[in-house]
Amino acid sequence: MRRWRPLRGVRVLSFEAAFSLPAGTRVLADLGAEVVRVGWPGGTYGTYIAVIDGIGLNKRTIGIDLRTEAGKALARRLVAQADIVCNNFRPPVLRQYGLDAEALRAIKPELIVLQLSGYGSPGPWQDFPAYGPSVEAAGGMNAQMGEAGDPPMRVGSGVFADQAAGRYAALALLDALTWRRASGEGRTIDLSMYEVIVHLVGDTVLAAAHTGEAPPRRGNRDAHHAPQAIYRCAGPGGPRSAADSHGRAGDHHQSLASQTTPGGQWSAAQGRASQTTNDDWLALSVQSDAQWRALRTLLGDETLADPALDRVAGRLAQHDRIDAAIAAWTAGLEKGEAAARLQAAGVPAGPVQRPRDLPLDEQLLARGAYQSVRRATPLLGRHEHAHLTLGWGPVDAARPPLEPERPIGADNRRILRRWLGLSAADVRKLERDGALLRVTPPEVTVPPNQIIGAVDPDFARRLGLPDEVAAAR
């Protein structure tokens, strides 16, 4: 199959850290743009979390010491050759290095400049630090999650806002390229992660502005359709036991710390804890009266053959009763089996997919959503790992291949030759002057503060990966 690279020839110079902007420039890289990430010692590039997030895949790197005059001068020369320059640094840092939007546009007026921050600049909160979860809370997400009586919930990700902000950044940059093609003009873009969340729930904001009322929290229910909920299913071992049925989702998990030796190696003895874990659920949503009749027939529960439930108003009024009947049915079935039976009957339903499920998700696998990344040095015991691509592309093209992340400075010579026409001797001189950097990446280990969940010691077998011995050889 052919490759699809609609941004071939577009040059992006990115001063980026953390996850938000890197997620956006990764989109451009997967679309064929030449994305050069400017690295510096002590940054987050090449660390555990950056590798896990795949934010360096398909990108090049150059190491520039911006504290030196020669480094600043070199950065300005690269800016003049770029189509897009973007950053997610705090404004004072950029001014210090002469890389604020005004300075950049002065170098090249037709440049596209994007700056990304938690709350947006300027604004009264411009200097407030933020992580994805804090802007999700501020932007209207958490307050609209969960049951009316619960405290606000949070999104089970930690980087939901970062990912979304990265995508909006890609949108803004592509639109700026479209505009420059038509007008020849550059653009300065300031993106606020906070506003990204507001925009994603913008319909609820407009509704509140219109009615003057906060929307009610409905948990998993819907205002227009019923029944709709998430129901517990039997685990892979068959119907759940009585002890399991009232257990908390995390009870059977052990922390990574209690199961691993300092080197992060696994042993067979660690394999038992999570096998009894049952945290399997099914989402179901009846969208029409016809689907309700199909569901009723499938469940075979005569108490549901009540004419009061034929219309959605009646079903909304007696939602608890319907939920009990559905939950009794799902409790005896594995989530995949329950979903398949409901879909065969034409009822919208699907398994609540956990991280352990999605790498084996038959739909994602059939569509080539995962591409393999081969790394020269082993990472957590293996040379090869699957990573997700963008999640879309042309019908008749392969998903983009993923090139591994490069150590900071690995592309110094290549970029300086291609962008500035510098010779190897020029590059050596810049290295001697201290303007250019090369950083040997530290060995990637799992830092203790990343242990936020449960480890499945059986994951390698489940995913069909070679064992450590094979990987080490």
Next chain:
Amino acid sequence: MRILDLTHYVAGPFATLLLAELGHEVIKVERPGTGDPLRSRRAEPGDVAFDYLNRRKRGVTLDLKRRRGRALLKRLVAESDAVVENFRPGTMARFGLSFRSLRRAKREIVLTSITNFGQTGPRRDWAASEIVLQATGGIVAASGWANGSPIKLAGNVAQHIGGLNAAIATLAAVLGVQAGLERGVWLDISIHEAFAAHWARHISRYIHHGLEIVRESPVAGKQGFPHTVQAKNGWLYLLALRAEWESFAHFLGLDEFISHGWSDHEARQARWSELGPAFQAAVASRGRLEWFAAAAERGYTFAPVDGPLDLLDSPQLLARGAFAPATLGDGSEAPCPRLPFTGVQAPAAENRAPRLGEHNAEVFGGLLGLSADELAALNAEGVI
């Protein structure tokens, strides 16, 4: 750019809304008589979904089941850069509007097809809804509390994210065509797959070393205190990732808990019944925005847990001009969030959804050059 919009419900209209907000010309094509099924919900008080999703678009009607309707559609295709649709897989082909036939109308056309699970694969024809897309794509499994069921994310975010990815793909494809790198492309956007990609960190963690994110305890999470606590005037989100407990406790006014024994988060979790009441009283002593600003000074990433009504008063959003007045179906005006970035070319189109067929004369007459008589005949036949 001119975009021909054959979308309805949520994901497709969100994609073309983004393009319309960016100042591109969007022509929304609807079924004569009824239009986008979301229109009918406007009768319900407070249901502004259709208005939100279809602002700044022009509206025409066209019956795609009729030969004459399809012929007119192809004439519009010839005048457009991209077509965006979100029918079920195979529907466009049944209408005689496959990518191949659209390319006969315009060689360089970009066709963006948005579906729940994609144009291919074993779940291609699965029925879905917002909660099903969120659940099958991920994130929901880890949302909610450990002692309860997984909880859906707010609103229609999975469909919105599907639409966002479709808008990105469409812009990229048109740029590729304009740069001469290709001649027309059919894009396959799966909402499920796009949403799953937004959970890449946690899928990747499992693939790399078997680590799974799980739902948290509502009482005392991984910081050793709950992340969401009542302040004086609403909920406050407390995140202090790299904070030392000693300085953090002092900041909250909990000096009596600074002593040894409290610095470990597991100890705080285990003895939450002792710490909890003082912790909650301390947070409740100040307003949520007051805490937010004070925490920011210390480098802590707190946040007010604001709902839609609070957002309308946000000093940051108001200072940044993040709202633009939109006109709703009942003629009233309300502030509506703008795109979350600056620098956009101001859209010329009005910030409201079109009435059904409002721009028929303008588009079929102006753009395609049909006469008033021809328009009247099409109207009488029910083609438009």
